[in-house]
Amino acid sequence: MQDRQDRRVLRSRAALMAAAVHLVSERGTTALPITDLADAANVSRQLVYLQFGDRDALLVAAAADLVERELMPEVGDGGAPRRARMLAMARHFARHRSFYRAMLTGSCAFLMTRALNRLFGSLITTAGVRELLGDLDDATVRDFATLITGGTGAIVNDWLIDAADPLDPEELADRLLRLSTVFVHAEQRL
Numbered sequence: 001m002q003d004r005q006d007r008r009v010l011r012s013r014a015a016l017m018a019a020a021v022h023l024v025s026e027r028g029t030t031a032l033p034i035t036d037l038a039d040a041a042n043v044s045r046q047l048v049y050l051q052f053g054d055r056d057a058l059l060v061a062a063a064a065d066l067v068e069r070e071l072m073p074e075v076g077d078g079g080a081p082r083r084a085r086m087l088a089m090a091r092h093f094a095r096h097r098s099f100y101r102a103m104l105t106g107s108c109a110f111l112m113t114r115a116l117n118r119l120f121g122s123l124i125t126t127a128g129v130r131e132l133l134g135d136l137d138d139a140t141v142r143d144f145a146t147l148i149t150g151g152t153g154a155i156v157n158d159w160l161i162d163a164a165d166p167l168d169p170e171e172l173a174d175r176l177l178r179l180s181t182v183f184v185h186a187e188q189r190l
Helices: 002-027 034-041 045-052 055-075 082-095 097-105 109-121 126-133 138-162 169-189
Strands: none
Touching: 002 034, 002 045, 002 055, 002 097, 034 045, 034 055, 045 055, 055 082, 055 097, 055 109, 082 097, 082 138, 082 169, 097 109, 097 138, 109 138, 126 138, 138 169
């Protein structure tokens, strides 16, 4: 009985997150009534509140789920070349621009930015920072990882929100690679 209930909960959560991505993308806003989200997922409004607490929590969970399901497998575990990983990221965000643009400019923008920074932070390894900047103490490595994550997030946010259509993933990947090259050359001059 418990297993069937757990599967039902997982299905309803997945349906709600899929409905959230679809409706936000379609309407270009996060100002969606809970009723619309529940109806699109074929669940009750009460279930939205029980599983997520409020609309913004549902929307941020849907964004994190989209990143984990679609982007993280494309980016891989870090074994792929840096440009390939950056290009996969840029293509993902370009593909879902209307969703992310609404998320980054709507009521949950702060929560969305924090969630993306946590996810991107998980991609930046101590070894990667040391490879980029040389042998540094652990605290400095963590600080640089935070700086790189936040700075990358700010560039991606600006690109999603303000860049002209159609977005050019190659251009964004190249911009980010140029910045990493600048970090390497700056470190060598220090």
